Amino acid sequence: EIVLTQSPGTLSLSPGERATLSCRASQSVSSSYLNWYQQRPGQAPRLLIYGTSNRATGVPDRFSGSGSGTDFTLTISRLEPEDFAVYYCQQHGTSVFTFGPGTKVDIK
Amino acid sequence: QVQLRQSGPGLVKPSETLSLTCSVSGASISPYYWTWIRQPPGKGLEWIGFVKDSGSANYNPSLKSRVTISLDMSENEFSLNFKSVTTADTAVYYCARGLGAYAPWGQGTLVTVSP
Numbered sequence: 619e620i621v622l623t624q625s626p627g628t629l630s631l632s633p634g635e636r637a638t639l640s641c642r643a644s645q646s647v648s649s650s651y652l653n654w655y656q657q658r659p660g661q662a663p664r665l666l667i668y669g670t671s672n673r674a675t676g677v678p679d680r681f682s683g684s685g686s687g688t689d690f691t692l693t694i695s696r697l698e699p700e701d702f703a704v705y706y707c708q709q710h711g712t713s714v715f716t717f718g719p720g721t722k723v724d725i726k
Numbered sequence: 727q728v729q730l731r732q733s734g735p736g737l738v739k740p741s742e743t744l745s746l747t748c749s750v751s752g753a754s755i756s757p758y759y760w761t762w763i764r765q766p767p768g769k770g771l772e773w774i775g776f777v778k779d780s781g782s783a784n785y786n787p788s789l790k791s792r793v794t795i796s797l798d799m800s801e802n803e804f805s806l807n808f809k810s811v812t813t814a815d816t817a818v819y820y821c822a823r824g825l826g827a828y829a830p831w832g833q834g835t836l837v838t839v840s841p
């Protein structure tokens with residue numbers, strides 16, 4: 619089973635700032651199989667990025683994804699008020715699909 | 727647009743079976759994959775398993791002995807059955823469309839396992 623580790627656990631930033639979230643895998647993941655989700659309080663998760671760098675339908679272009687192998691990054695170029703939430707990475711490159719523990723982006 | 731609506735009880739007794747249904751509107755069950763995911767209160771997400779439009783399924787090995795995911799093509803819905811539950815199975819259960827990248831999601835159902 620591939621274990622995903624996300625850092626930092628919490629990121630405290632102000633609106634308008636840039637957020638950089640990291641996801642590290644315990645073994646290599648094909649870039650086609652690494653996704654990112656956003657979860658706001660009391661809501662279901664929402665797909666943001668699939669296949670490392672492809673924005674899902676309706677996702678603003680301030681969200682971008684990059685990476686390869688075992689290291690992946692989600693970047694939010696300028697934080698909007700609605701972006702303060704928890705972000706999860708997820709892989710489905712092996713027979714057991716796994717999520718990272720999440721990074722909480724909160725208001726500084 | 728595609729919408730997933732979940733139904734089922736919010737309270738289940740220990741050792742009993744948890745049963746949830748996800749009704750799909752705006753799209754046909756075929757040719758997609760359909761997935762269940764859960765989230766214990768205050769914790770992260772856990773993949774439970776998926777079912778293909780053919781009816782074949784794949785499960786998280788840690789849960790496999792207790793889980794069945796099935797389809798009802800005539801009703802355009804799919805279901806989760808989770809037997810022999812314990813308090814550790816208390817969680818919000820989500821249905822979603824997709825094999826690995828999930829969109830959209832159902833609204834979530836908080837299932838509490840308690841006597």
